[in-house]
Amino acid sequence: MSDSNSRLVYSTDSGRIDEPKEKAERPKGDGIVRIQRQTSGRKGKGVCLISGIDVDDAQLAQLAAELKKKCGCGGAVKDGIIEIQGDKRDVIKSLLEAKGMKVKLAGG
16 A cells, blocks of 8 residues: 555544645636526526626625615525526616626626
């Protein structure tokens, strides 16, 4: 057994040893926030995907909460993209433009 291929995976004191995961860096956008409507893989239910916002995760979650409250619907933040349930593109666009962001409606 070679030592170069061995690593500690379990300890009786602390249990399973996980490798420290490196936080993936989100790609920087071009300064344009894109709002896209998507229904695929969601059993026909539409959501609006908001991408291209260059802020950290805490500010992104805060913005998502504000948008959900203004739209009166649910949503989530996944991998730096805000998902808002329903087709609320026009409302979201006006709210983000009021915050001084450059917004485009992407897709169909």
